[in-house]
Amino acid sequence: MVSTKLAFIAGLASLASAHVGMYDKAGMYDVKPGITWAGQPADKSYAPAIPLGAQNGENAPVDGAFWFHGADIVASRANGGNNPATGTQKKLQAGGSVTLELACNRQWTSLGNGASNNPNGEACPDGVEVWKSRHVSSDPSKEVYLGCGLAIAYKDAATLDSLDDIKASDMTIFSVVEDCVKKKDTTFQIPKEMPACPPGGCVCAWFWQGQDSADEMYMTGFFCDVEGGNASLQPGTPQVAKYCPNGGCVEGPKQPLIWANTDSLHPNNVEKVNGNKPGYTAAWGFRDGPQQVVSGASSGNTSGGSNSGSNGGSNSGSNKGTETDSNTDSNTDSNTDDDEVSTPTTPAPAPTFAPPLAEGGRKGWKNRKQGEAQSSTQSSRQSTSESCGWPGHCRGDPCTTYNDCWDSMICGAESTCVPLSAKFRRSIIERA
Template identity: 35%
Template sequence: MSRLALASLAFAAFAHAHLVAWTQGMYCKNGTDAGVDNVNNDAPVSPLYQLKYSDYWFHGVNGCNNFPPADGEFLELPAGGSFTAEIADNRAATTLSFNGAKTSDWPDGAWHPDGYSIENTADADASIVHTQNESMAAGTAFAISYTSDITQVNLNNLVVFSVRYMTPYKRVVSYDVPADMPACPEGGCTCAWMWIPNGCGLANMYMAGYKCQVTNATSTTPVATPQAPVWCEDDQSQCVQGAKEVMIWHQAEGNNVEVDGLDDSGNWRSPAYNWKMGFADGAQNDIFQNSGSQKREEAVLPSKRHTRRGHGADGKVF
């Protein structure tokens, strides 16, 4: 079978693996029809690929950024604690719809066996998590901007503050919040959830927006201006220290990361919210002004797999 045919088959198998983190305070949680509360909403989950800035930034492609949550509704971020998000392909598969009656342990609301992956099941729906197995899940992140006006958020003021390795995989995910997070301004902060899948389809990315509020804050030290992360899997001394930007990749404009070649497992490199780009698992405790020289938490690396698959220069799997 030709490489092109394999790419087509791979993309067909993974084309529906679209996920986002669902929480209170989320933009377009109710959909993108004014006045309609759509409990079967999947508007925020579509992937972002080769789009203009105005289309990928906070999922502007379908107007998600124009549908804020209700007044007073926030994603709460307890300083020094953690919060829970539900990663799913549709609001219906979360506790935000039908009182949770259509949920399961998995992002699609269906039943799947433990250790679910395309390596140990003939079920084509193993593609729901956009990864070959849990250990290869690329990692997801939350970022924060200390402005309540989403139109004023940009790469220079949106800082990654929490990362969870080996996600997305199961539906319920806990994210840790740095203890030194200062309080938000009046009107709250603006947060974003980010994910770049590790191959398995087009080399796209995901971005969702939230109105968020830091609770139990005791520190007044502001977050630092973030820098673009760099690939540092093979030399951790080259990782960017301190506050880091969200990663923009394979878009028509505004990309801030570029990678090429193979990673240490023999797969095509893909920027990810994990040690390969210098992100620790959990709270990003070095994001504050004058904290960039703090000792970075050592990453606990998952076992490496040697399946040769990934994406080439055209962004497709082969």
């Protein structure tokens, strides 16, 4: 038992190379030094990549709420704060594109030593399995992406006392890259029809969802401004996206996908549906490229859909979905043959929101049980703490280390994967 605990604790060190954050010289809302994660001081170079999941109270990797990485930056003014270059803005050219650096650590980017130690431009070059570090799959031959998106809030950054003043309902996803994270340098296309920002600038954020990961999301904020924006345009009211693999997607401007957290100020707006994580893919009404920001306007997206055959992720077996822009001309993606006809089926049921987790926590030991307070009609459902989305690495499968097992399991004394009990998780958290 002791060796099992030690193996689990040792596994925590490897997690730092398996998460991704956004890094940029201009406008990035950085995280203060001195924060803690898994009971230990977090390297400031890694802090922006800390995953955001079930973060409340003392169990939060970053103290306070998850939003914009919580209390470590929300107290700073939105038009400066802890930026590497205080007060600078990231310029977004309407109808153009912007390239951001996505990496497991600052050292692999231009903010660190990326030019010399990351010549191939990998997001996680130090990972033993680079493909796994990006949470794209447990199998390198079958990379699955759930995409990432950029969102903008048309709030005057100069008048905001805190980033906490911005809500998910204030933010609109304006660009999506479905095969994300694939490489460090990731280019996002910007819609042609973008309203101009207020005089003090806007607040933007990068959102990402990994496929092969715990129940967690990722978010990095930055101070931004739209160049060439139309002052006569007004942003539309963003709606909450829904799971729509068979059609019936939410059209028009959409909010970022907020889930896996327990913050009362910034509540979840989506949850997993039938085990499928929320993602910036066609299965959730997003297409690769620029998105619609102004109600009734075109996004400028002429793409037929995803540019990756696996981009539907676990959210659907294919990327067939409903185009979300007003210039819709097809309900199939670019991976569908020209002569193939999509047959509409009954839309998937709307998400059922799970109650807040009883325990906050981090990847690997957070309590994902959702059945402790369920009614008798749900009592037969298998607890998610023992469910497994990584075939061959589930309960009873052979293992040598903690990393050989699904997120909610460890490598037991008999060298097989075993579920991590709530009691054991609590003991680990107390020892961390």
